[in-house]
Amino acid sequence: MSFKSLGLSEALVKAVSAQGYDTPTPIQAKSIPPVLEGKDVLASAQTGTGKTAGFTLPMLQLLSQQQPLRKRPVRALILTPTRELAAQVHKNVKDYSQFLDLRSTVIFGGVNQKPQVSKLKNGVDVLIATPGRLIDLNNQGLLSLSEVEILVLDEADRMLDMGFLRDIKKIMGLIPKQRQTLLFSATFSKDIRKLANEFQNNPVSVESTPENTTVEAIEQQVYRVAKEKKTGLLIKLISEGNWEQILVFTRTKHGANKLVKKLEAAKISAAAIHGNKSQAARTKALAGFKSGQVNVLVATDIASRGLDIPLLPYVVNFEIPNVSEDYVHRIGRTGRAGASGLAVSLVSADETVFLRDIEKLIGEKLPVEILEGFEPDPNASTKPFNPQKRGRKPRHNSRSGNHNARPSKSNANKSRR
Template sequence: MSFKSLGLSEPLLKAISKKGHTTPSPIQEKAIPFILEGRDILASAQTGTGKTAGFTLPMLQILSEGENLRKRPVRALVLTPTRELAAQVLEDVKDYSTFLDLKSHVIFGGVNSAPQIRALRQGVDILVATPGRLLDLHQQKAFTLSNIEILVLDEADRMLDMGFLRDIKKILALMPEKRQNLLFSATFSKDIKQLANTFLTKPVLVEATPENTTAEKVDQKVYRTNKSKKTALITKLISDGNWEQVLVFTRTKHGANRLSEKLEKTGITSAAIHGNKSQGARTKALDGFKKGRVRVLVATDIAARGLDIPLLPHVINYELPNIPEDYVHRIGRTGRAGASGEAISLVSVDENEYVRGIEKLLGETLEKEVMSGFEPTESLDEVLERKAENKANNRPRRNNNNNKSKSGSNYGRRRN
């Protein structure tokens, strides 16, 4: 099947050709005709399936065929959970609308809002946004949502995971009831179905998985070791393998910073990306990683969600996630577009339960190895005992002197 057979216009076909695409992916093949018909869509599609073009292309065609309003009010809204995903969606929108008279813009937090407000007031046809900044600028009357014709909720499951449900409901209330709604989610949880029932009208169910399953396209491996040996092991793997582009996952923001700093000290260029980093720092780190200036990008799950890094060869789980589905999202960063990839997990004895949960979800047993010099020597009891000691040592001590009032009273001091 060709893109032309899907009913797309010549300007869009020209833009698709310019990007080097020749045949539509399964999600594009299934979703585009229904969206062009004006139907609401409930789509199950993971990152790497081509879902962004699946909603962007028909959305652009519908808008280009509609009335061209002089002041360009926002007519299409794409909501995303993260800043990085929002920026990448805008990039696709701009690429595909190269030969169309449509203006698009992105708004998200962590950066100065003044340029965003100026762009909105100059007129925007398509707006890509994260929920928080959208509500903030709408409250400042920078734009109106009263002319919305198409709403896209992208990665809706992650938006709910991040606590955006209340914001989404507020945003829905700001738009006209008569509009086309497109909801894309990697999973159809009970909460997603409940949300879909509140605003989708007779939706078409579209399901598409990547061309290869995770197991087929990604070589998965587990190295058992001590927690204290993980940094040395990851350094050896990267150095000995001469790996040039590695995405590493940690469970916490502090852990991402600490590991990135340790890798830098060994001569491996590295950058951390997580929610506490400024948007400028996150953009710089991602750009450096894509262009090869940074060999290792250390990320938390939320920060890495939606990152579009083509042909990424290596993913390392420095720490396993406690939610098995997050493991699938993590290793789905590699082995994309038909390319092979490698996913390595460094597992200490206290993470064995996480491994069992992942294997149950995948329906397969992960290959486990021990590297010479990095053998696991700790028991679970030893690890748990050390954790308890560290927690006790890091607990802030109460300073009664700081709790005294200015009058010198013993307010806040424990009474005997």
Template sequence: MSFTTLGLSDALLKAISEKGYTTPSPIQQKAIPPILEGHDVLASAQTGTGKTAGFTLPLLHTLSENPKEKYRPIRALILTPTRELAAQVYDNVRAYSAHLNIRSAVIFGGVNQKPQATTIRRGVDVLVATPGRLLDLQRQGLVSLKRVEIFVLDEADRMLDMGFLRDIERVISIMPEKRQNLMFSATFSPEIKKLAHGILRHPVQVEATPENTTVDAISQKVYRVAKGLKAGLLTKLISDGKWKQVLVFTRTKHGANKLSEKLKKAGITSAAIHGNKSQGARTKALAGFKSGSVRVLVATDIAARGLDIPLLPHVINYELPNVSEDYVHRIGRTGRAGAQGEALSLVSADETTYLRDIEKLIGLKIPVSIEAGFEPDPNASTKPEKRQQGRRNPGKAKSENSAQKGNTDKSQARGRRTRNRRSNS
């Protein structure tokens, strides 16, 4: 099958060709036709399989086929959980609409709101947003969702993990009841299916691959190692392998900073990316990693969904996630678009339970190795450490640090400070 058989406009086909794509991925083949027909869609696919184009292309086709008045109200809203993912989706929207009379914008916290508000005021057809900044601007009267025709909830499971349920409900309450709804995610838990039942109307359900499976192109391996020897082993693997681009995951922000400094002292260029970093610092770190000036990017799970790095060869779990599904999303940063990738996990005794849960989730026994000089401690306890970053209460919405300026009443300011303290990791 080629993109020409899906019913997309010539302008979109031209943009697709310019990006070098010729054949739609399985999720695109299954999702695009029912979206073009106007159905609500519930879609599940592995990360890195083209979900973004799966909803972006038919969304742009529908809007361009039904142009509106010169004043441009927001006609499509794409809601994402993180700033990085919002920026990535926006880049896709902008690229695919290159030959269409479609305006788009992205808004998220951590940066000055004024340029975002100015762009929206000029008229925007497609808005990509994170929940916190969207609701902040809406409360100030700077964003109206009264004319939304298509609503996309991207990475819905991550939304709930991060505590955005109430924000999602608030966003839905200020949109028209009559609209097309699309829900895309890598995995679907019972909670997600319950949420979908409340949003989608007679949805077409599509699934490109079984839930919680990992891409075949990713080679997975576990290194059993003593907890205190992990940094040394990581340095050896990177140096001996002469790896030039490595994404490393830790469980905590402090751990990411600490590991990044250790790598720098070992002569390996590194940067950390997490929720306590300013948006400017996060953008700079990611740009350096993509350009090659930064060899290792150390990240918390905020990066597991929003990073799109072409041909990323190596992902390393310096610490296993205590939420098993996050393992799927972490390693899904490599092996994208059919490319080969390698995912290694450095597992100490106290992570044994996490490893067992992950293998149960993905239905795969991951091969184990032990590196000489970095052997595991036979006397170490296999009891997990106290969890520091597990699933959050989905009933407590958590917004990004919006870093706004301007006059607000005291209650709005207090609410914003509370949300900022709970900024994502």
């Protein structure tokens, strides 16, 4: 099978080839034809499966088949949950449309809006946006969505997790009811199906892999360890294993900062990326990680979405997630494009229940190891960590954990995860 056989134009096939791709991935092969037919699509695709091209390629073809309007109103809108993912999707759109007469731009919070507004005024066919900045600019009368023909909700499950449902509904009210709606999610959860039923018209459902399965190329390893010994164990694994380019996950922003300081004290170059970091700091940290100047990138779940790190060899769950699906998202950062990868989880007594839930979700028992000197505390409680007691709001509250939207004054100084 080739991209041309899927019905893509010569210009798009040429652009894809220029990026080094010649064979469609399963999600691309399944999603491109129905999108080209103008159908709504509900797709389940995990990180690293090539999902972005699955909707950008056919979307660009549909737009290019029409003569561009003189003022170039926004005809395609792609919503993403995070700045990093928005920037990455925009890069893909630019790469794939290089031989087409189409304009695109990206807007997100955390940076000056003036350059973004300037590009919008010049006219764009494709707009990639985070919900918060999109609504802000619309409220200021700086953009119009009245001509949108194609709407894409990318990583829709994460947008719901981050409390964007109210924003999504508001945006839906700003665009024409007669449109093509593409919804991409890592899972077909009840909330996702409810969203699809509300905003899509007889969508074609496609899946790249069975729901919630993990990539076979990823080796998974669990280390049972006392909570206070996790940092020491991580340093040992990195140093003695000569690990390079490690993405480490923590639950909180404070935890990420704290871990970076301890790693740097052990002469391991590290940087943190999370919602409290400025966009410039996040961009610098990611650039340093990609170039090898930074060996360890410590991230929270929200900030990690959209990170484009090819052939990432190591993912470490310094703290395993209390939402099992997040484990699949995290380890999906490695083992891409047929390459092997190692996903390591450091599990303390209070995370026992979370580990059991993860194993139930992925349908396999993970290998467990205990290293001498880093044994788990036999007297530690196995009562699970409770985010509610730490001031965390429920995941589905509006704007909960949303670092692209502006918090209310009463919550502005509270720690967000």
